Amino acid sequence: MTASREDFEARLRQIGAERYHDLHPFHDRLHNGKCSPEQVRAWVINRYYYQQAIPMKDAAFMSRVDDPALRRAWRSRIEDHDGAGDNEGGIKRWLRLAEAVGLDPDYVASREGVLPATRFAVDAYVRFVREKTLLEAVASSLTELFAPKIHANRIEGLLKNYEFANDNSLAYFRNRLKEAPKDVAFGLAWVLDHADTAEKQEAAARALVFKTDVLWSQLDALWSAYIEPGRIPPGAWVPGEGMLLRRAG
């Protein structure tokens, strides 16, 4: 039976309450200052791979949309990440964070040393958006519903617990606090409008579950490689690599 709009929205929000990666112990550790500098660097390197793939994901979505209005509405997501006009964009802001934690931004941007499991998860997301229905593609973006809370917690936790944290290095998260709500308001309304049968509601809910898997598995891989048991897979970043060499004087 098709759920009411309100009940279906509640179902989507419940998926976040049960599966969003704010529940993963890595974030508790990160936000409470319990990560070593090396563990923070590992997170910055791997999370970069996710960030840089998002515009490709959004371009793949747009390449399948034949409604110019929808394409236009979506395009701002690419601009938010890749930059436009005076806006340097989220990817460059993330590289400022990389620099602040002592990493060479060119190294991070090279995507060397990223965990294979991170690549697999992120690439699975891009492919999902390229291959599934548009409804599923939009629904998979709705983890943004749950992002403002984690970003606010992160800014507060990082500022309190780490020397590298300041307005410059955390600019990425502050900007996302502004950008994500407009995107998700659009995406949520679109999904609620288009998931007009029980079958489509089911597909949309599954797409959101899939996306929570994409996020969660990245943190599991990070934990496995750099926390416990701390076994770094062959070829992945080893602490000490990719550091910023500061000029004397």
Place this chain on the structure above:
Amino acid sequence: MTASREDFEARLRQIGAERYHDLHPFHDRLHNGKCSPEQVRAWVINRYYYQQAIPMKDAAFMSRVDDPALRRAWRSRIEDHDGAGDNEGGIKRWLRLAEAVGLDPDYVASREGVLPATRFAVDAYVRFVREKTLLEAVASSLTELFAPKIHANRIEGLLKNYEFANDNSLAYFRNRLKEAPKDVAFGLAWVLDHADTAEKQEAAARALVFKTDVLWSQLDALWSAYIEPGRIPPGAWVPGEGMLLRRAG
């Protein structure tokens, strides 16, 4: 500079010596009888996902090959897994192993409970073969060069250490001992013939490295979920689920 045929083959074999998943501590644990029944089941469930995807990978390869002779040579791989004539095929043999370790084969075949990281890695492999050059696709299959040793070790180790192990339950591995050498002899010769520039040799070597990542990351995910720290991701198999209900009498 283009390496000689012998040097290039040695380079490919060295990739296996350094990165093949026989080096992963999970296999040491499995083959030495140190896995609990639940850990063996988790391996069987997750490895099934890899097995069942292999014919899709091979069909994706064949769908891009316009040389009927090459298609024919490749087709036996699909038959080995999906079955043909009297040969039940590797996938059914794997389900016999599932049954022998107490799992409901229908549950395993449903692919419920598979770790998201396993799905991402395996799906990345299928996509790699669909999208990369044919040379890279064939080169990625060359992990079979290193498989006979691990299969022989596995048969010996499982027979010695686990009650479930016998000729019936281990039929999958015994068959692979026969099948893999013919496949890999063909694949290796094809790669050595076609990688006739330094650039192509580099691409082929990278493809083989990629494939070792696919295999290794599956074991890392298994370890993370079911051994250490033993944190099972949301939605993944929980011990006790999917068990075979034996009929009374």
